[in-house]
Amino acid sequence: MPLAIQFEAMAEDALLLRFGSTIDSAINARVHAAVSCLRQRWPTLECVPAYASLLLRFDPEQWQRPDEGTPHQHMGDAVLEALTDLPLAPTNSRLIEIPVCYGDTDGPDLAEVAAITKLTTDEVIARHCAAEYRVAMLGFAPGFPYLLGLDPSLAVPRRTDPRQRVAAGSVAIGGNQTGIYPDELPGGWQLIGRTPLRLFDAATDTPSLLTAGDRVRFHAIDQPTYRQLATGHAP
């Protein structure tokens, strides 16, 4: 597949690469393949992946050349060259397993999701655990993953009355995506469960449990297991 990348000089130190204009797993996988390729080539280059695009923040002085071209043009040329033979998906992405206690107080909207999707709560859980997801991007709050790969039968609209406080670790569905609230935050997604894992800890060298491009799987745990895992790393 020939690479069709659109370039946009977005700011003095920022170049946006667009790989498409839709939320699509194949396009997103391409974005992450590009990130790993570019980070390998230029370790200090800041790459900000999103669903179908990738923002590069660079030092314009380093990309100044004596000829006529602008730093953005030089950067764009070098990027295109680096991305020749870009694989369809990142070859080295991690698979992270996330334990989730579904339903009850940990997932207060599970019954509603089941009602909307005309499934039993057990079927919702089984389908949520069956899929392999990819972290399309992190945003909204530090460490919040937008996950692609939700079973289409589980897509539900966002709540009409967003909550002021969603508990940290809540696993939720919003539209055709699923995500995890890393911290107590306001939120409008439907909460189906909660993970005891800590998603974001700024005090560590690798603050985010998940990084964009990672693959994710959920597995169901019961409440005693949740409590056991949660106390293992109480803040």
Place this chain on the structure above:
Amino acid sequence: MSVTVIKPGLSSTLQDAGRAGHAALGVGRAGAMDGPAWQLANALVGNRAGEAAIECTLLGPTLKFTHASVIALTGATIGAHANGQSISMWTRCYLPAGSVLQLGGMHIGCRSYLAVRGGFDVAPILGSRSSDLHAKLGHADGRSLRAGDELLIGYAAPLKWPPNPKKVQALRWGIDPLTWFDFAFQPIALLPGSHFQQLDDDSRQLLLEGKFILSKDSNRTAGRLDGHMLKLRQTLELVSEATLPGTLQLPPSGQPIALLAEAPVTGGYPRIGQIAAVDLPHLGQRRPGDTVCFHLSTMDQAASRLADRQRRLARQIDIVEQRLHEASD
């Protein structure tokens, strides 16, 4: 050595150059809204570049200094008194031990910077001491200062200045604020954004020729612009992509929103412009109710004005260092 907050002011936070390099984890940069003013405050007290300073908003805090301290105030013109004595801005000041520094309201501008010699000894988070109110990162989980907070001051080599350590005093020399503060509310340079061409003809004209007013809902995350509603020729269904400080978004309401220092890292609204980095500090100094006008710029113009500003800033900092060396030691 420490500073105790007696009154917190309207929204006072520690800020430095910001948390670069973590946007892919959903962590924005934050950092000083008026970068040059922050850098010059540090230079005036002889700090290493990059030390955090207190960014005050509209109404400054009242602070008590346990030990004799050397401070500098830059940015928006703010009423400042120490032990009842008026304090000059844009210069180096000396406060004897136990001084109470009262920062009042701002006459012009929105954000003043208070640097203390030695810097604030607060643990950096992901490489920065900046408070990020939204992401809850920084001193005291990123919240603004509160009465009773105590901020430790870092070590700095003692100065031979001033001659009389019992009195509040300032150098007779200072930086000319006219060079570093936009008192004239000049038009803000705007690079056309990805969806600029999608604006209808009237809206494009209004954006470049109209007067906007900074709304009272503005903060460090975003400046909302009142005055004109803008329209796209057709509704766009967009997929979220990266946003930056300076990104001018157009949500469905039609009210343009300029993302500022605490810009979210991604967003799905049409991007009608990108504010030239060189003018972002000027926008950061507008108060709710102040006017904002735009003029169209090219990337070349924006980049060359930015490079020029950086050269002037570096030269200014050199001059400050030389003058202080002559005056203080």
